[in-house]
Amino acid sequence: MKTIDWKYTSVGQIVADDFAAASVFKKYGIDFCCHGEVMLEKACADLGLAVEEVEQALLRQGEAGNGRISFASWPLDLLMDYILKIHHRGIRARGPELLALLEKVERVHGEAHPELHELKALIGESLEDLEMHLQKEENVLFPYLYELYAAKEQGQRMAPMHCGTIANPIRVMKMEHEGEGNRYLHIIQLTNHFSVPQDGCASYRLLMQELEAFVDALFEHIHLENNLLFPRFEDIEREIVC
Incomplete structure (x- = not known):
């Protein structure tokens, strides 16, 4: 620091x-x-x-000295591996579990805490949108970025992406990141920063813990792409793409 x-x-x-x-x-x-x-x-x-x-x-x-992960020093292919294997897999594994737990808590506490109905709708919509987002990264953007990284390491030139420039899909990814970020900032407010009401049961406490962990991981995902991965690859594109 x-x-x-x-x-x-x-x-x-x-x-x-x-x-x-x-x-x-x-x-x-x-x-x-x-x-x-x-x-x-x-x-x-x-x-x-x-x-x-x-x-x-x-x-x-x-x-x-707590929480030191030197993401900025990682090679870009390792950073992409981490995003795919930790964050993409994590969203797909934990997202449905989170929604199932939320539905359980809503059935018990929804009448006393109607904000749970909105929370369920928001999480359900988010998981659908995130799945489409992950597929775009996996099927369109990341394969080219892996090729771009390999070419850079081997001292080779690269043909432009079929989109013309990686700035185009990156712009879309960042717009979607902002949409999800805003959605989860609203969720943080809706849950009073993941607070458990006085009548909350053990499942309610677990829900807030799991939701907070999910949001933390999502924000890390967005940070790694917006602030590290994308800018560095845009620099490489300017350097080696014909």
């Missing part, structure tokens, strides 16, 4: 430099994934936060 003034560094870059910063931004409600290009000073001002307080929290987190 840097020990300098972060005010004029984008929040996405801060997390890219040290993923431990993600836990600090989560605490303060700073969106580092979908709007990672925003400077820390502006992100704090928009939320009515004192930037100095957030900087001190970043410094303490960095000194603690």
Whole structure:
């Protein structure tokens, strides 16, 4: 973690430099994934936060050395492998389990907590949209990115993508990321930051735990693509694509 003034560094870059910063931004409600290009000073001002307080929290987190995953140092093919095998598989495995648990809790607590009905609708819609999103990445964008990475490593030139440039599918992916990010920010508000009501049972507590873990993983997924994978591949495309 840097020990300098972060005010004029984008929040996405801060997390890219040290993923431990993600836990600090989560605490303060700073969106580092979908709007990672925003400077820390502006992100704090928009939320009515004192930037100095957030900087001190970043410094303490960095000194603690917790949660250090050096994603920025990984080769791009390893980063894509991680996204596919951890995040894509994770969404497909945990998403239906989360929805099934939510339906169970809704049946018991839905009358007293009608927000569960909206929550179920939001999660159901999200899982459908995420599946289409994952398929686009797996079948259209990532195969070309793997080829682009191999060509770069072998010192070869590459023909342009059939879309003309990777900027076109990347633009679509980032728009979809923003849509999901906004949906889950609404879910965070709807659940009062994953709070369990006083009459909540063990299943309700488990639901909130699983939902929070699902959201954390999704935001990591979006961050890795928006702030690390996509910009680096756009640089490679400019360098080696004919």
